[in-house]
Amino acid sequence: MNWESYIKSYQSYLKIERGLSKNTVANYSFDIERLCLFLSENRIEISPLKIKEETLQQFVYAISSQLNARSQARIISGLNSFFSYLIFEDYRNDNPMELIESPKIGRKLPDTLSVEEIDALIGAIDLSSNEGERNRAMLETLYGCGLRVSELVSLKISDLFFEEGFIKITGKGNKERFVPIANSTKKYILLYKNNVRPLVSVKRECTDVLFLNRRGGQLTRAMVFTIISNLAAKINLNKKISPHTFRHSFATHLLENGADLRSIQLMLGHESITTTEVYLHLDRTFLTEVLESCHPRKNM
Known part of the structure; x- marks a missing residue:
């Protein structure tokens, strides 16, 4: 088996056994393909079963001049996972990435919007068009439910449980x-769903998809990003924002x-509360208020 064969086998493992999404599998694969490109450019012919730490260290050194520390760390982590898989399948006895250090990176605090900025962005939507009603419903849902953009564009009509007061979200790893x-x-979703969506000629495979593009297909993540970027430019917002900014703002x-x-963790769908704890670094003023209002010896 060559590199390509092992990569395909690894992709199947990630998808079937670990239940990872198509995007996540693609990201893992890209890390290995970058290594393969390095080997090809340097005319190094070696299989994934024989490659040694020295060659991988050369690769890491080469990418260090091209990528920031965060990107380097992600690639090293991805390769570590690949070689761990080879051990798991008894293709190798050792992980050549084991002793290669990942660059130290600080935890990047997420960008957020104020309530006033979110109101301004949504207020800048042109509601004279059908797309405007759709865009308002989408941004209200992004912020109101703290969704990832991938969760937003894949949201289905059958996922709406309005009588119970919930929506069902399919997140990372399905x-x-x-x-x-x-x-x-709910009000903005229903306005779009009942008054605007029926005007679109829906593609057969998208009959249950909630938010549709003009051609009746599923919206892409890139399209949502473009909508938000255009609104930010319209109100002269001097911040670099994305759909994920609404999710961070929701939690904050x-x-x-x-x-x-813990409640925020459940709503965001974070597997570990450590991921949610990043929001503690945004504004610690409320911690003082919690101490002053809840500690039993606050008035002594």
Whole structure:
């Protein structure tokens, strides 16, 4: 088997046994393909079963001048996972990435928007067009439910449980969770679903998809990014934002208004609460308020 064969086998493992999404599998594969390109450019002919730490260290050194520390760390982690898989399948006895150090990176704090900035972005939507009603419903859902953009564009009509006050979300690794939905968000979704969506000629494979493009197909993540970027330019917002900014803002605003971290973790679909804890670094003023209001010896 050559590199390509092992990569395909690894992709099947990630998809079937670990249940990872198509995008995540593609990202893992890209790390290995970058290594293969390095080997090809340097005329190094060696199989994944025979490659040694020295060659991999050369590769890591080569990418260090091209990528920032965060990207380097991601590639090293991806290769580590690949060689661990080869050990798991008894193709190798050792992991040549084991002693290669990943660059130290600080935890990047997520960008957020204020409530006023979110209101301004949504207020800048042109509601005279059908796409405007759709865009308002999408942004209200992004912010109101704290969704990932991939979760937003794949949201189905059958996932709406409005009578129970929830929507069903399929997140990373096809893991499902139920997220509460506010009446205001429901209102905008229903306005779009009942009045605008029926005007679109829906493609057969998208009959259950909630948010559609003009041609009746599923919206892409890139399209949502473009919509948000155009709105930011329209209001002269001097921040670099993306659909994920709405998710960060959702979590931050909940935390600042007294929501507990465990509840936020469940709504965001974070597997580990450590991931959610990044929001603690955004504004620590509320921690003082919690101490002063909840500690039993606060008035002594």
